[in-house]
Amino acid sequence: MVTTLSAVSPGVAVEITAVPDPTARAKLLRLGFLDGPVECRRRLRKGPVVLRRHGTELAIGAPLADRIEVTPP
């Protein structure tokens, strides 16, 4: 079963496996969010997801988070 980023609970670490949009993928890749495990810091209800990796925090809007696939690290 495929889990999407928007389904991840705060405090849980995941690895991002697929980002369907090439530009979004490049942006995430560039910031290091596809390098390894990322921590879900916060998830606003039906809203953006806030991830953290190595001190960098990134907010991802719900429409995109719904399409990003993740797995446990």
Added chain:
Amino acid sequence: MHDHHAAPVGDVNGPTVALAGAPNVGKSVLFNRLAETYADVSNYPGTTLDTSVARWGDGLLVDAPGVYGVSDFNEEERIARDVILAADVVCNVVDATRLDRDLFLTLQLLDLGRPTLVVLNLVDEAERDGITIDVDELEQRLGVPVVPTVAVTGRGVADVERRLVEATAPAETPVARWFDHLPADLAATRAERVLLVEADRPTAERLLDGPVAVADGGVATGSGLRDAVYADRRRRIGELTRAVVSTADRPRTLADVASDLLMRPLTGTPLVLLTLGLVYLVIGNLVAQRLVDFLEVVVFGRYYVPFVRTAVTSTLPTGGPFGFVSFLLVNGNLGLLTVTVQYVLAVLLPLVLAFYLVIGLLEDSGVLPRLAVLADRGLTHLGLNGRAVVPLIVGVGCVTMAVITTRMVGSRRERLIATALLGLAIPCSAQLGVILGLLAGLGLAWWFAYLAVIVTVFGVAGVFLDAVLPGESEALIAELPRLRVPRPGNLLRKTVGRTRMFLLEAGPLFAVTAVGVSSLDYVGGLDLLVRGLAPLSRLVGLPPSFGRVLVLGVVRRDFAAAGMTALALTPGQTFVGLVVVTLFVPCILSMVVIAEERDVRTGVVMWLGSWLVAFAVGAVLAAVVL
């Protein structure tokens, strides 16, 4: 030098040094320390983004927009790419507490072969965070000078100046292995090759017949190749940081607590509303109401305008063309020397200054992206993302300024939707005061009805545009920088620079439209328009004199609202009239700026759309209420 990239300024003898780095790393602080003299904040040629350029020795210092890398993704990165490629030396400012993030741009610069010096800024914060960086090792591995600094205190800045001559780039970097994917006979510089393998569209269009297409071990398209290049760069960063950075645990700081509070909608939304409320109190009341009133009524009303009027009418001979000129200069609606000057200096200037101050504050403190996160959920229903919250907030102050602020919104589609909503349903502060006053006189029920109608139109328009416009809006991807207290000097410099630019853009535009409208008025055109609008006034249940309110409103929004008070209307009529006035076309200055920022055709469509919506909604309300 690449001649297809415009250099910031023409004839200069010395080298051009570009400052490049991520947002909020202290680039501007460094820029101001290095430049010392007042820098000219101007638009990078052919763009609408503000970039600072200063003369430095015999050369130039250019502050590129804050970016995480150079690419084709948005306007900032495209400009940064051009600035970086056109410069002789790149001063790459990185955040010592975010090396993992910032080294991407650094390695990209080296791949591009740009002579680079790395400024390792914020070393004081790194120390506080328990981060230790082996600077010598980093310098060794990168092959370029690395200078630790604390830009805000000036520590290390002298070393930067001293070592700029050492800026260099390795002769070859690992990115070269992807050059095999490019046609063998391709005539391109090293930088261009790197841009090509990274799927930079403009470069590909210029040098090849299209994007680089490869069929080799899973890397099947241009973006696939880019992913591979990026992934390899990330791998190199990993190696570097493992060798050079060591981190100790640190306790939670006040900034962490504040950030958490802001991000939980339960605490965040009230905090933001409180802050915005305070902001509106200061701007809306202190500035918009009191300062502007003082300037308009006392400084201009009592001294400047009568003085200029008598000066002009007494020096110009009467009759014939001079009558026309005199009218253009001092007429009561849009006299070039009287009302126009008054509007720009007494109304626009304080408002714009105040709003740029607030935006700068939100940017420098790190609150802005957090605001975008809170607003994102609601705005996605309208085809926008969280970033659009800023122009929408600014719009309640001044729609003209908000349209300019839409530059910071992501894609073209979203800028379009945001602009349309601004023009249609956001009442600017000029009219808001009068509208609220009139509504208060009518009673709370009418107040809520007004709010309900405007918000509904706003929402419906947004949903409609999102459904009808082709394409999809960009989802929010925003880094949340550390919260920090903004530096007043930096903030003021930025604010003054931006305000100056706004006035230089808006001033002449307004003058030209003032002359145009005054000319029309002189030949009785405005009265003709008012008569022509009578049937529409009837449609919404209002007397023919309402037409004058609308026509004046085209000139200045507050004239429309004020005009309403002069009419004798029933509460129901006032309600309908105010809704129509709010939804009606924005002031002529806004329209001109909209035509400039988007394009003339879009401007015209939006203008017609406002007419349609304003009178359609007005007619429906009139039928229901009157």
